[in-house]
Amino acid sequence: MPAGDPPPPIPGARLLFSLDPAVSYLNHGSFGAVPLSVQRVQQRLRDEVEANPLRFYAQGLLDRIIHTRRHLAAFLGADPDGSALVPNTTAGVSIALQSVRLAAGDEVLLTDHAYGAVMLAAKRQCRRAGATARTVTLPLGATEAEVVSRVRDALRPGRTKLLLVDQVTSGTAQVLPVRQIAAAAREHDIPVLVDGAHVPGMLPVEVGEIGADFWVGNLHKWAFAPRGTALLSVAPGWRRRIEPLGVSWEQDAGFPLSVEFQGTVDYTGWLAAPAGLYALRTLGVETVQAHNAALAAYGQRVVGEALGLAPADLLDPGGPGSMRIVPLPIGLATTQAEAQALRLHIAEKLSAETAVNAWGGRGWLRLCAQVYNRPEEYDRLAERLPALLSAFQRQ
The missing domain is CATH 3.40.640.10 (Type I PLP-dependent aspartate aminotransferase-like (Major domain))
Known part of the structure; x- marks a missing residue:
């Protein structure tokens, strides 16, 4: 599978969770999500x-x-x-x-x-x-x-x-x-x-x-x-x-x-x-890991492209991880307090839960992927995020 392409969904996986369907939950890494079973x-x-x-x-x-x-x-x-x-x-x-x-x-x-x-x-x-x-x-x-x-x-x-x-x-x-x-x-x-x-x-x-x-x-x-x-x-x-x-x-x-x-x-x-x-073994451990790694890479690519970033700006995690980071525009979310404020703004305005962190004097958007996520959730974020960041930066 070419890097950055979305993987096929795992049949029925989305129905295993009680997450709010009105929210794109792209931050599994912070607190996880517990299957209904x-x-x-x-x-x-x-x-x-x-x-x-x-x-x-x-x-x-x-x-x-x-x-x-x-x-x-x-x-x-x-x-x-x-x-x-x-x-x-x-x-x-x-x-x-x-x-x-x-x-x-x-x-x-x-x-x-x-x-x-x-x-x-x-x-x-x-x-x-x-x-x-x-x-x-x-x-x-x-x-x-x-x-x-x-x-x-x-x-x-x-x-x-x-x-x-x-x-x-x-x-x-x-x-x-x-x-x-x-x-x-x-x-x-x-x-x-x-x-x-x-x-x-x-x-x-x-x-x-x-x-x-x-x-x-x-x-x-x-x-x-x-x-x-x-x-x-x-x-x-x-x-x-x-x-x-x-x-x-x-x-x-x-x-x-x-x-x-x-x-x-x-x-x-x-x-x-x-x-x-x-639950993990029922879905297939290797299947889940491969799905999540590919979907996280896809999310990183489409959001990065929407922000005008070159492929070289989008770092590989160094392994088959289910999390990827996207550098935010210079001067945005450079402190942890600013990063937290931006995360809350994204959640409120875009109905998308993400992680935003300040590291090395720059803000970073962290995107996670889990079996309940779909490519269109990252597509929606990519479509709406640039305008939100521009407006947030002007505040």
């Missing part, structure tokens, strides 16, 4: 809780959590005994950060593509320890070799105590070569934490083969799980050092149950997550 499974679990809360929490809950974790870990190629269910990637990152036990003079190295909340978590942990959070710049469009070289050159053996790198960057939608990056860090015995928030369901992955000390990814984005479902995978040498963010009754059990059991939180999303994988 998964919503129903979770509601049945909620009904079970309310029918007898004591029985739900006190009889067999741990076994159900362990069973769910094993199911999800197998899908991701992670060791189920070295993984824990967590609410989201940011929570998993915070657990890993505190487990490294930074000291004064240490540093955490991140890239300038790091997710905002993850950067804040790293800075907070460094501030507590008297350590430093430092970033390495990765230019958009850099080759895999260039990315690995820049990261390797930025490492400071003896001082860098953790390298934190995205597998798929959120704001810039780039797929980074984390396996090669982890190998470079291992040359200096520097632990690696991979933020794989967007990976489950979007990309083929074998977590155990990446070679990271910590890996965490959300299943509530591209793997159709209810929101609040993520998996933290930890290498054997770190498991005894993992501490949960809060202490509850399974503290003495150690990782992973000490992390997973947090009293009377809502576990129904985790327990319903295998239904999300079932």
